Amino acid sequence: MARKLTANDLFKLMNQAMSKSPSPVKSRSSSRSSNKLQYQQEFTNNGKPVGPETIQELTRVEAFVRSLHNTMFPLQNSTAATGWVTTVRGTYKAIRDYREKTKGQKAGMKGLRFHIVVAVILYCMFADTPATGPIPAPILIHFINETIKSSHEKNKPKLIDLKTFERYRTNRDMGIMQFIKSKKGICYQKLTIEAQIGYIGRKLLAFETKTILACKKLAHAIDLANMVNDKQPSYMFVIACLEIFSKNKFDSKKEFGIPRCSLDTVVEKILNSSDPKIMAALPIRASIPRLRS
Helix, strand or coil: CCCCCCHHHHHHHHHHHHHCCCCEEECCCCCCCCCCEEECCCECCCCCECCHHHHHHHHHHHHHHHHHHHHHCCCCCHHHHHHHHHHHHHHHHHHHHHHHHHHCCCCCCCCCCHHHHHHHHHHHHHHCCCCCCCCCHHHHHHHHHHHHHCCCCCCCCCCCCHHHHHHHHHCHHHCCHHHHHHHCHHHHCCCCCHHHHHHHHHHHCCCCHHHHHHHHHHHHHHHHHCCCCCCCCHHHHHHHHHHHCCCCCCCHHHHHCCCHHHHHHHHHHHHCCCCHHHHHHCCHHHCCCCCCC
16 A cells, blocks of 8 residues: 655655756767767656656657647747746656555556646646746636647547646645645645736736736736626736736737637726726726727
8 A cells, every 4th residue: 555645755756856857868879970869767756767658658748848838939949948848747757656656556647638737737837936927727728728729649638628627736636736735835825816917928928027017006906806706707807907008909819718708898897997096007098998899
């Protein structure tokens, strides 16, 4: 019977994962004309060699992360995804080792859809990045699904929905939460609208710092006014705030997976608010309510 891991075990596993990325070494074969790269043998945290099936699985994870990065940042070159690939691959492998220790040697990632595990890892990675902050889960899921749609695989995986994503992220039976939460607990905290502005504003929209700060001021006022509800969740207010300070309207369905009419409703709700803090945070050019397009 597998023993229960302590918090120290979890930290050790995560730290090992982040420090043990495969290191490419040039082939030492007698043929000097060969420029192929070979990878050094990898080992699990139990000291056992990583099998070919696991290597294949990790390679598939790497390829998906690179494709996702290209979906989100199509103008960047392929090397820009290296940081994501290293972090996700290492964490994915560590989760695999953790599941084998807690659920048995043959468990691995059995029963899990790897691209949803990748989504959870990335969500928590962004949430734990102070420079930008988290990306709203529904927006990340939109990019994950767009990557799946554009895949050339014969048997494409099913698209992700928020309910399934949350089950992977928060259900202990999935064998993911306890491991990630021990290292990146912030991604299990309730996120404000203000906290979710940075990543999309800086990374995806390339807003200037002063614009980001203005968006955050408006988002903070909306947080205080408790405008979020089940039909208009926080991520819609995130995109609405950013659009109010944008020079142009977004192609919201294509860019963020939000129907135009739904976003217009939230934008109008903000612009028509009588809350003094919200009114004070609005840009001057947004003082006249917009009509639905």
